[in-house]
Every structure is written in C-alpha cells, then in structure tokens.
Amino acid sequence: MTAKTGKSGPQRARAVAAAKLAQQKAAERRRKSLIAGGIAVVVLIAATVIGVAIYNSQKPVQVAIPRGGDSTGVTLGKSGAKAHLDLYVDYQCPHCKEFEDQAGAQITKWIADGTARVTYHPIAILDNASTTQYSTRASAASACAADAGKFAEFTTALFAQQPAEGSAGISDAGLTTIGKSVGAGDTFAQCVKAGKYRSWTTKLTDLASQKGITSTPTVLVNGKQLDQPTLANLTAAVQKA
Amino acid sequence: MTTTGTAAAPRAGRPRPALAQVVPWLVTLGRLVLGAVFVAAGASKVTDLANSVRSVRAYRLLPEWAAPAVGAGLPFFEIALGVLLIVGLGVRVGAVVGAALLVIFIAGIAAAAARGLRIDCGCFGNGGDLRAGQQTQYLGELARDAGLLVVAALVAWRPRGRVSIDNWIHGEGTA
Numbered sequence: 001m002t003a004k005t006g007k008s009g010p011q012r013a014r015a016v017a018a019a020k021l022a023q024q025k026a027a028e029r030r031r032k033s034l035i036a037g038g039i040a041v042v043v044l045i046a047a048t049v050i051g052v053a054i055y056n057s058q059k060p061v062q063v064a065i066p067r068g069g070d071s072t073g074v075t076l077g078k079s080g081a082k083a084h085l086d087l088y089v090d091y092q093c094p095h096c097k098e099f100e101d102q103a104g105a106q107i108t109k110w111i112a113d114g115t116a117r118v119t120y121h122p123i124a125i126l127d128n129a130s131t132t133q134y135s136t137r138a139s140a141a142s143a144c145a146a147d148a149g150k151f152a153e154f155t156t157a158l159f160a161q162q163p164a165e166g167s168a169g170i171s172d173a174g175l176t177t178i179g180k181s182v183g184a185g186d187t188f189a190q191c192v193k194a195g196k197y198r199s200w201t202t203k204l205t206d207l208a209s210q211k212g213i214t215s216t217p218t219v220l221v222n223g224k225q226l227d228q229p230t231l232a233n234l235t236a237a238v239q240k241a
Numbered sequence: 242m243t244t245t246g247t248a249a250a251p252r253a254g255r256p257r258p259a260l261a262q263v264v265p266w267l268v269t270l271g272r273l274v275l276g277a278v279f280v281a282a283g284a285s286k287v288t289d290l291a292n293s294v295r296s297v298r299a300y301r302l303l304p305e306w307a308a309p310a311v312g313a314g315l316p317f318f319e320i321a322l323g324v325l326l327i328v329g330l331g332v333r334v335g336a337v338v339g340a341a342l343l344v345i346f347i348a349g350i351a352a353a354a355a356r357g358l359r360i361d362c363g364c365f366g367n368g369g370d371l372r373a374g375q376q377t378q379y380l381g382e383l384a385r386d387a388g389l390l391v392v393a394a395l396v397a398w399r400p401r402g403r404v405s406i407d408n409w410i411h412g413e414g415t416a
Binding site for chain 1: 287289290291292294295298299301305309310312313314315316317318320321322325330331332333334335338360366367369371406407410411
C-alpha cells in the first residue's frame with residue numbers, strides 16, 4: 001500500500017523510506033533465523049558424529065578367547081559329530097532356563113556319546129532386565145569357567161539358580177561361589193573379578209546380532225533354526241542330521 | 242489506545258487478540274513436551290549404545306553398514322534435538338527435523354507390524370525381539386508418535402513461541 005502516485009513529494013519519500021526500512025528489517029530477520037537454524041543443524045550433526053565415535057571407541061578391539069572357544073562362543077563335544085548345535089542363550093532369559101531344564105540333560109548325553117557337537121553362544125541382550133548387567137557378567141563368567149574346563153557344569157548351575165528379572169542378579173562373589181561349587185578354582189575367581197571376558201561377551205553378542213539373532217533361546221541344528229526350541233523339535237532335528 | 246470505531250488496525254490473516262496471546266504459549270508448551278520426550282528417548286538409549294544398534298537391526302530394514310551409525314548416532318541426535326527445542330534455538334528447523342524423525346519412526350514401526358515382526362520399538366531403550374508371551378505394542382507406539390507429530394507440526398507452523406533463544410537473537414528479549 002505504499003508509494004501511491006498522486007501523493008506529494010515528501011509523503012512519497014516517507015513511504016519509500018518506510019518500505020525500504022521494512023525490507024531491511026525483513027532481510028535482517030531472515031538472516032538471524034538462518035543463523036539460528038544453521039547453529040541447530042551444526043549441533044545436530046556434531047551430536048550424531050560424537051555418538052558414532054563413542055560407539056566405535058567402545059567396540060572391543062582385542063578380545064580374549066576362552067579355552068575351547070572362539071569369538072562367537074564356546075564349543076563342546078567331539079569334532080566328528082553328525083549334528084552341530086548352535087545355542088544362543090542369555091543367562092537372564094527365563095525361556096532359556098525352560099529350554100535348559102527340558103533339553104539340558106539330553107544335550108549333555110549327546111555331547112558325551114559323540115552324537116552332537118554344541119556351540120554355546122551366551123549372548124547378553126537382557127542387561128536391562130537386571131540392575132547390575134547380570135547377562136554380561138554371567139556370560140563373561142561362563143568363559144572363565146570354560147578356561148577351567150567347567151563350562152557345561154557352570155551353565156547348568158547358573159540356569160538352576162537363575163535370578164528373577166528386574167532383580168540385582170547374582171553378584172560376582174555369588175558367581176565365584178557357584179564356580180567353586182562346580183570345581184572351578186582360584187584362577188576362575190580372579191577371572192570373574194577382573195571381568196576378563198566382558199569384551200568377549202560384547203563381541204559375540206554383536207556378532208549374533210549381525211546374524212539376525214535377536215531373541216533367546218535360538219537353536220540351530222546344522223545351521224537350520226528350529227521354529228520352536230523344544231526338546232521334541234530338537235530331538236527330531238538331531239535324528240534327521 | 243482503545244480499539245473503538247474506525248481506527249481499528251487491519252488484522253486480516255492474523256490470529257484474533259485472544260488467540261494471539263495463547264498461541265505463543267501453546268507453542269512453547271509444545272516445544273517443551275517434544276523436547277522432553279526426545280531427551281528422554283535419547284537418554285534411555287545412550288547408556289547402552291550396543292543395545293541401541295541391536296534394536297535398529299531388529300527392524301531388519303537397514304543394511305549392516307548403516308545400522309551402527311543409526312543406532313549409535315540417533316540417541317545423541319535425539320538429545321541434541323530435544324535440548325534445542327527446550328531452549329528454543331532454531332525452533333523451526335528443530336520442529337521440522339523432529340517431525341521428519343517421527344514420520345520415519347512411524348514408517349519403521351508400521352513396517353515391522355506389517356511384516357509380522359515381534360519387536361519392541363526400542364523407542365526408549367529395551368529394543369529388539371520380544372520374549373515369548375510379551376505382546377507387541379505397535380498401536381500404542383504409533384498413536385504416541387502420531388500425537389507427537391501433531392505437536393511438531395504446530396511448532397513448525399508457528400515456531401516463535403515465548404521464552405526462547407530465537408527471540409533473544411531477534412532482539413525481542415527472551416520472553
């Protein structure tokens with residue numbers, strides 16, 4: 001509505017000046033908004049980059065490997081066995097305990113008579129289900145037990161005494177006591193205390209996740225996943241192997 | 242200066258006075274709610290980045306090279322976005338980015354539901370597959386994100402609320 005023709009000189013000049021001022025103000029507003037928006041974008045990008053950097057720095061670089069194991073788990077049984085079982089379990093997972101209660105004895109028998117070779121992958125995906133990261137601590141302790149040659153016994157004992165979800169889990173001292181009860185010695189106690197295999201647990205959990213294994217228990221027989229991890233399904237699959 | 246008679250200022254396209262008073266405060270409230278939710282969501286994931294990465298993988302949408310970047314970057318991104326919205330810096334950018342993020346979340350959850358995956362959205366940590374017996378919460382998760390999307394849209398539409406750094410930058414005081 002400015003600078004209409006037919007107005008007197010000073011009036012027109014005032015109108016033009018006002019329009020110019022308004023324009024300048026608008027440009028100034030835009031500039032300031034751009035600065036604010038630009039700062040916001042930079043902050044967001046920086047935060048993301050920092051996050052990825054922290055994640056990469058947390059990744060275990062060198063992982064200690066327990067006796068009889070590799071970076072994915074611990075293997076038990078003779079190498080000529082016709083069936084290879086992969087068991088993905090979390091020591092905090094109630095259904096893993098159910099599976100162990102159901103099938104544990106049979107699996108032990110298969111290992112002993114050479115029917116099956118079994119790789120346990122004690123992944124830690126339920127750290128949030130205890131207040132002390134019991135999943136990770138139990139898994140790391142199981143590797144200490146493997147060093148002592150007592151992995152299977154320790155695993156059975158841990159599932160037998162599985163702590164409730166949401167609790168503080170079993171303390172490191174408690175894990176040491178359980179280890180001793182199955183015959184693991186002082187080296188085991190030190191290994192648990194030092195958290196020697198925590199990075200091993202982190203590594204194998206990540207590797208399992210990369211394979212698309214996100215729930216426990218997951219059971220594979222010669223690479224083929226059981227629909228439902230029950231003793232009946234497992235027995236059928238092993239007999240077919 | 243009363244607004245009697247002929248001298249009434251033209252205010253076409255402007256909110257009426259009562260609304261003009263309320264909207265900026267509503268925008269501020271929306272900013273705070275949205276910001277608080279993003280900070281809470283980010284903070285719940287930031288303490289276990291490995292879990293966050295696993296949650297992303299559980300959607301089975303991204304290739305392996307991208308999952309760590311999203312899983313580890315997102316919690317920090319969310320916290321930064323939340324803080325920007327709360328202090329009111331670059332509010333329009335923040336609201337638009339927040340809305341875009343919510344659209345992505347809604348698409349991701351809907352995709353998981355459509356493919357019959359049984360996962361927790363991992364929105365506030367604890368992602369990944371559900372244990373047997375646990376129910377999926379897709380409808381609730383979608384409804385929450387849709388509600389937040391409406392709030393983000395309001396803030397993006399009128400980013401200039403009360404009490405923000407943007408106001409201070411524009412020399413209007415922080416109020």
